[in-house]
Amino acid sequence: MPQPLAGYRVADFSHVMAGPFCSHFLRMLGAEVIKLEALQGDPMRNYGPFREWEGMAPAFVAANVGKQSIAVNLKHPRGVEVARRLVASADVVLENFRPGVMQRLGLGYETCRELRAGVVYCSISGYGQFGAQRDYPAIDNIVQATSGMMAANGDEGDPPSRVGWPVVDTYTGTLAALAVLSALLQRERFGNGQYIDVSMLDASLVLLTSLATPYLVTGQTLPRTGNIGYSGAPTAAVFVARDGARVSLGVVQDNQFAALCRVIGELQLAQDPRFATVSERAKPEHAAALREHLARVFACRDGAEWEQLLNAAGAPCGLVRDIAEACAAARGGGRDLLEPLTVPLRSGTQAQGEYLNAGFLFETDGPGGPRTVPGIGEHSKAVLRSLRFEEAEIGDLIAAGVVGSPT
Numbered sequence: 001m002p003q004p005l006a007g008y009r010v011a012d013f014s015h016v017m018a019g020p021f022c023s024h025f026l027r028m029l030g031a032e033v034i035k036l037e038a039l040q041g042d043p044m045r046n047y048g049p050f051r052e053w054e055g056m057a058p059a060f061v062a063a064n065v066g067k068q069s070i071a072v073n074l075k076h077p078r079g080v081e082v083a084r085r086l087v088a089s090a091d092v093v094l095e096n097f098r099p100g101v102m103q104r105l106g107l108g109y110e111t112c113r114e115l116r117a118g119v120v121y122c123s124i125s126g127y128g129q130f131g132a133q134r135d136y137p138a139i140d141n142i143v144q145a146t147s148g149m150m151a152a153n154g155d156e157g158d159p160p161s162r163v164g165w166p167v168v169d170t171y172t173g174t175l176a177a178l179a180v181l182s183a184l185l186q187r188e189r190f191g192n193g194q195y196i197d198v199s200m201l202d203a204s205l206v207l208l209t210s211l212a213t214p215y216l217v218t219g220q221t222l223p224r225t226g227n228i229g230y231s232g233a234p235t236a237a238v239f240v241a242r243d244g245a246r247v248s249l250g251v252v253q254d255n256q257f258a259a260l261c262r263v264i265g266e267l268q269l270a271q272d273p274r275f276a277t278v279s280e281r282a283k284p285e286h287a288a289a290l291r292e293h294l295a296r297v298f299a300c301r302d303g304a305e306w307e308q309l310l311n312a313a314g315a316p317c318g319l320v321r322d323i324a325e326a327c328a329a330a331r332g333g334g335r336d337l338l339e340p341l342t343v344p345l346r347s348g349t350q351a352q353g354e355y356l357n358a359g360f361l362f363e364t365d366g367p368g369g370p371r372t373v374p375g376i377g378e379h380s381k382a383v384l385r386s387l388r389f390e391e392a393e394i395g396d397l398i399a400a401g402v403v404g405s406p407t
Contacts, residue, residue: 003030011090015042017166019096019124020063021173032068034086034383039404041376054346061343061373065355071377071404074105078402083107084388088115092180096124099134109195116318118193120183124176128199138200140166147204151213155226170305172203234287245303250316254278264297342372377404
């Protein structure tokens with residue numbers, strides 16, 4: 001089956017995570033993504049503790065597999081001309097500079113739709129293109145703070161706590177990709193491009209809808225529940241098994257509680273008036289007694305055994321795994337989520353690894369699909385040729401330091 005976005009070109013001016021994660025989804029759906037980087041490259045190339053990866057930090061790899069890179073100095077008029085030609089060839093323009101930067105470069109939406117009629121132009125920023133916070137700089141942990149996300153983590157009385165990965169960037173990029181897909185579908189049906197304004201703060205509040213909507217409807221905030229599930233049920237909590245493994249139980253319905261009682265051989269619990277229904281089990285005095293009892297029960301078997309027995313009986317349960325264990329489980333899960341990957345390093349060596357290819361869900365990567373990560377300006381010459389620059393012009397742009405290309 002052809003890839004859904006085969007034949008579409010994305011001019012990607014974005015950097016770090018939220019924007020590149022958007023174009024990462026588009027690339028996995030088959031789009032040709034041309035990543036326009038500064039001459040020194042996307043700052044994400046050197047994120048994290050992996051300095052020996054020579055500008056191919058795993059954090060960068062996560063969102064840039066299969067893209068093409070052209071390195072351009074956008075502060076030079078000839079660099080802007082390269083960008084304008086790229087825009088004229090593109091179906092989608094994606095950027096995540098602070099509001100106003102693209103306009104100052106002469107690459108705002110109005111200019112770009114003159115260069116390419118019907119272009120879909122997506123801007124991602126911390127607080128959106130208008131509003132009181134428009135010009136505030138923002139990164140993931142800042143928006144985790146301002147959105148209410150940090151204050152929602154942990155137990156009541158705990159200090160605010162950051163989610164331990166860039167969840168705002170990741171979800172914002174996902175929503176932006178959905179918005180771009182919707183705009184492309186509208187263009188196919190009705191013939192018009194459009195401008196998309198994606199805010200990290202807005203996306204975070206959407207992600208927090210299970211907390212925000214109850215407040216908006218009732219005026220009351222929900223309590224922080226720590227490791228207890230959103231339902232607040234005492235049987236939606238974490239217990240410690242005999243081998244020290246932690247087991248997350250998700251028993252939130254009466255039939256699931258009955259299944260739990262059968263597995264642990266205590267059918268009388270389901271008949272106990274304190275525990276017979278969801279509402280009775282949730283009462284604080286009943287919940288505390290039930291959790292205390294289950295803590296003793298879970299200490300009698302190893303975690304993996306509980307996971308197998310309870311799930312087989314219809315009582316939701318999962319071992320608390322670290323990321324290495326989760327990836328190992330995905331590798332053996334038979335769903336082809338992990339794909340082989342080659343990361344070329346400047347030393348001339350190649351690192352072999354894997355990446356998470358969500359695109360397989362949409363049959364986006366057939367045989368021979370891209371499985372490598374671009375170096376800074378690796379595709380500069382090829383992209384310039386596709387934009388109909390003559391060879392002499394290409395050589396001149398590189399010699400003048402307007403465009404970067406590896407020797």
